[in-house]
Amino acid sequence: MALRVMKFGGTSVGSPEKIRNVARRVGRACEEGDRVVVVVSAMGGETDRLTKLAHDIASRPDRREMDVLLSSGERVSIALLAMAVQKLGHPAESLTGRQVGIVTDEDFTRARIREVRGERLRKALDEGKVAVVAGFQGISPSEDVTTLGRGGSDLTAVALAAALQADVCDIYTDVDGVYTADPNIVPQARKLERISYEEMLEMASLGAKVLYTRSVEYAARYKVPICVRSSFNEDEGTMVIEEDRSMEQVLVSGVTLSKNDTKLTIEGVPDRPGIAAGIFSPLSEAGISVDMIVQNVGRQGTTDITFTVMKNEAARAMEVMKPVLEETGAAGVTADDHLAKLSIVGIGMRSHAGVAARMFKALADEGINIYSIGTSEIKISCLIEAKYGELATRVLHDAFGLEAGAGTREMDL
Amino acid sequence: MALRVMKFGGTSVGSPEKIRNVARRVGRACEEGDRVVVVVSAMGGETDRLTKLAHDIASRPDRREMDVLLSSGERVSIALLAMAVQKLGHPAESLTGRQVGIVTDEDFTRARIREVRGERLRKALDEGKVAVVAGFQGISPSEDVTTLGRGGSDLTAVALAAALQADVCDIYTDVDGVYTADPNIVPQARKLERISYEEMLEMASLGAKVLYTRSVEYAARYKVPICVRSSFNEDEGTMVIEEDRSMEQVLVSGVTLSKNDTKLTIEGVPDRPGIAAGIFSPLSEAGISVDMIVQNVGRQGTTDITFTVMKNEAARAMEVMKPVLEETGAAGVTADDHLAKLSIVGIGMRSHAGVAARMFKALADEGINIYSIGTSEIKISCLIEAKYGELATRVLHDAFGLEAGAGTREMDL
Numbered sequence: 001m002a003l004r005v006m007k008f009g010g011t012s013v014g015s016p017e018k019i020r021n022v023a024r025r026v027g028r029a030c031e032e033g034d035r036v037v038v039v040v041s042a043m044g045g046e047t048d049r050l051t052k053l054a055h056d057i058a059s060r061p062d063r064r065e066m067d068v069l070l071s072s073g074e075r076v077s078i079a080l081l082a083m084a085v086q087k088l089g090h091p092a093e094s095l096t097g098r099q100v101g102i103v104t105d106e107d108f109t110r111a112r113i114r115e116v117r118g119e120r121l122r123k124a125l126d127e128g129k130v131a132v133v134a135g136f137q138g139i140s141p142s143e144d145v146t147t148l149g150r151g152g153s154d155l156t157a158v159a160l161a162a163a164l165q166a167d168v169c170d171i172y173t174d175v176d177g178v179y180t181a182d183p184n185i186v187p188q189a190r191k192l193e194r195i196s197y198e199e200m201l202e203m204a205s206l207g208a209k210v211l212y213t214r215s216v217e218y219a220a221r222y223k224v225p226i227c228v229r230s231s232f233n234e235d236e237g238t239m240v241i242e243e244d245r246s247m248e249q250v251l252v253s254g255v256t257l258s259k260n261d262t263k264l265t266i267e268g269v270p271d272r273p274g275i276a277a278g279i280f281s282p283l284s285e286a287g288i289s290v291d292m293i294v295q296n297v298g299r300q301g302t303t304d305i306t307f308t309v310m311k312n313e314a315a316r317a318m319e320v321m322k323p324v325l326e327e328t329g330a331a332g333v334t335a336d337d338h339l340a341k342l343s344i345v346g347i348g349m350r351s352h353a354g355v356a357a358r359m360f361k362a363l364a365d366e367g368i369n370i371y372s373i374g375t376s377e378i379k380i381s382c383l384i385e386a387k388y389g390e391l392a393t394r395v396l397h398d399a400f401g402l403e404a405g406a407g408t409r410e411m412d413l
Numbered sequence: 414m415a416l417r418v419m420k421f422g423g424t425s426v427g428s429p430e431k432i433r434n435v436a437r438r439v440g441r442a443c444e445e446g447d448r449v450v451v452v453v454s455a456m457g458g459e460t461d462r463l464t465k466l467a468h469d470i471a472s473r474p475d476r477r478e479m480d481v482l483l484s485s486g487e488r489v490s491i492a493l494l495a496m497a498v499q500k501l502g503h504p505a506e507s508l509t510g511r512q513v514g515i516v517t518d519e520d521f522t523r524a525r526i527r528e529v530r531g532e533r534l535r536k537a538l539d540e541g542k543v544a545v546v547a548g549f550q551g552i553s554p555s556e557d558v559t560t561l562g563r564g565g566s567d568l569t570a571v572a573l574a575a576a577l578q579a580d581v582c583d584i585y586t587d588v589d590g591v592y593t594a595d596p597n598i599v600p601q602a603r604k605l606e607r608i609s610y611e612e613m614l615e616m617a618s619l620g621a622k623v624l625y626t627r628s629v630e631y632a633a634r635y636k637v638p639i640c641v642r643s644s645f646n647e648d649e650g651t652m653v654i655e656e657d658r659s660m661e662q663v664l665v666s667g668v669t670l671s672k673n674d675t676k677l678t679i680e681g682v683p684d685r686p687g688i689a690a691g692i693f694s695p696l697s698e699a700g701i702s703v704d705m706i707v708q709n710v711g712r713q714g715t716t717d718i719t720f721t722v723m724k725n726e727a728a729r730a731m732e733v734m735k736p737v738l739e740e741t742g743a744a745g746v747t748a749d750d751h752l753a754k755l756s757i758v759g760i761g762m763r764s765h766a767g768v769a770a771r772m773f774k775a776l777a778d779e780g781i782n783i784y785s786i787g788t789s790e791i792k793i794s795c796l797i798e799a800k801y802g803e804l805a806t807r808v809l810h811d812a813f814g815l816e817a818g819a820g821t822r823e824m825d826l
Binding site: 016019020050053054056057058061062064065066068069071072073075076078079080082083084086087093094096099143144 | 429432433463466467469470471474477484485486491492495496497499509512
């Protein structure tokens with residue numbers, strides 16, 4: 001008899017018919033003898049509808065009120081799903097973020113979880129009920145409702161699974177698992193049976209949309225086994241779990257492509273100590289994430305500094321840097337947003353050389369130029385021209401033999 | 414500096430534009446120096462939309478879940494209204510039924526208020542904020558959300574006004590006060606400046622739709638002055654207040670007409686002691702309200718018993734009585750729902766004779782037959798043929814001189 005947390009997103013509960021489908025799925029888990037906690041998001045489209053209403057009232061609505069508004073969406077879906085589960089003959093009870101005791105800080109619209117109490121949740125389970133819990137929401141120490149920001153319902157599911165030491169946290173989505181690459185780009189992409197938290201974290205931050213990094217971080221910290229699977233079929237999905245020895249055999253687990261970056265180049269920066277700090281500190285203070293920093297040796301005692309920021313933060317980054325650049329006497333800044341970030345991820349890289357070389361050679365063989373390179377212990381990212389993004393993804397997928405068997409192994413090198 | 418509770422129904426907050434109107438009204442009260450609590454219902458149409466969703470899932474949805482579902486509607490309207498008030502430069506804070514401490518019993522979908530704590534509400538007011546409170550909802554002792562049933566938002570407003578000892582509880586509606594008769598029927602109907610709780614209670618239960626009896630009862634118990642007024646204009650409205658000596662001068666305050674009753678006649682009941690109890694006890698146990706009971710002397714030791722029930726309970730009443738009637742050997746039951754209940758209400762009747770006679774004469778002069786008569790200390794009701802209802806209303810309005818000055822006075826008799 002396992003304890004399962006099952007999470008369904010807005011698309012999966014977008015209509016009464018879909019809610020009945022979810023209820024049937026929950027019912028089957030009960031019939032198999034599992035104890036079940038279901039976490040749901042607001043019905044698809046509801047959050048947009050509410051956000052639009054708020055913006056009809058105020059261009060910059062108060063964040064506390066925004067949370068009162070948005071958190072109403074999950075109350076609708078938990079009540080409807082609880083009714084649907086009851087209809088199938090299984091006792092069920094809806095519970096809000098407050099009722100399950102998800103205590104957060106007071107940073108409305110993007111609150112962080114401080115504590116999960118869960119007494120009421122345990123009581124419902126002990127009484128043999130399916131607990132239907134509102135995702136995305138919590139309560140501040142002063143008893144105001146808060147919301148957890150993007151991917152908040154996944155985070156609720158993982159946090160409850162951690163608090164209950166659940167056997168598994170099933171995340172039902174519109175894809176049926178984590179793939180070696182986006183199947184829309186690489187038709188031969190293979191669904192991974194399992195992947196380590198660390199790899200999933202890199203893939204999530206590199207453009208794989210299946211999970212948000214916050215949920216994966218939380219799961220890694222509390223060792224919550226996540227299963228990413230489809231709401232629309234019964235396939236096994238991908239387990240996101242702790243790394244074990246067998247995983248190290250796999251050099252590369254996946255290839256990701258992201259077109260969310262803008263490359264900024266500051267030209268003619270005087271080449272003296274502290275200059276990089278002078279440029280990047282104001283960006284960091286403005287909350288702008290900087291990635292893939294490269295410093296090129298320039299002419300006549302100056303240097304060029306290149307880095308990437310998120311596309312939607314590029315304009316603000318230019319603004320923030322303006323006074324610093326005037327001060328340092330830099331020649332100017334150029335922005336390029338026709339670039340794509342292509343990455344390979346795999347914990348096997350830690351113990352194996354030659355991965356980067358194989359990546360660069362495969363791209364070179366296709367005549368694809370690399371503008372910048374960034375690495376971590378378990379990933380290598382290259383900035384290339386956006387128009388080659390999809391081709392390059394297929395090239396790397398092929399070069400690392402990801403379509404076959406269980407990924408590229410040591411002996412293949 | 415007055416403390417005002419202002420209540421707006423679903424129609425008044427049915428769109429962002431209407432919410433802005435309400436906010437402007439609240440803003441004006443603030444600018445006049447008042448401290449303001451605003452109670453709002455769900456946006457017009459929202460409760461119907463949610464109810465339909467529930468019925469798409471289950472024909473008899475669980476009542477606890479129904480309350481979780483329906484209470485989401487007011488969360489939307491309080492958040493939006495708080496934003497709109499803030500936009501006008503007045504600090505505002507939304508508060509749910511739980512947050513203002515409306516503690517109810519556990520009778521979901523029709524909970525009764527047990528206690529109003531209000532600490533958080535007082536805190537918001539002390540901080541100089543407009544408190545925007547969700548109507549219609551409370552919280553059970555075990556911290557489940559409950560709803561208060563029909564007219565619940567009015568009840569919330571009155572209960573908060575009582576707890577805060579507010580100077581006035583403004584109920585904004587689509588009519589601009591309480592009239593001597595329905596102005597759709599009697600064009601000369603006059604808006605009352607004030608009316609006693611007791612008269613309002615009779616008028617509410619006799620078909621005046623402006624307030625529900627529960628709210629008036631609550632207001633009477635705690636002596637909360639209610640002002641019924643229009644959301645669409647600035648007119649003064651009608652004060653519903655404690656009776657004073659000057660009110661007794663007014664014989665009749667209003668004429669009401671209701672077509673919600675069915676007359677049931679049990680024929681040939683054996684005329685022996687206890688027979689009435691034998692018939693009415695099962696109805697009372699089934700929760701069916703009985704009104705206007707008349708017992709006619711019949712032939713050969715039998716009697717006819719006539720009474721009215723609400724139209725929508727007539728079929729159930731017939732069902733409930735069936736075994737009793739078989740037992741007592743009654744001849745049969747007939748139902749007549751082509752009747753209207755015409756009533757006059759006024760606390761002046763207590764101390765004045767001749768009112769009933771004038772009513773009966775006025776109807777007789779128009780050739781309108783009376784089928785049953787029911788009285789209380791401050792009202793007289795007649796059952797007449799439904800098709801004469803509107804005519805009879807105008808006749809009585811005229812007979813008691815309600816269109817002129819301040820109602821019929823003692824000296825007019």
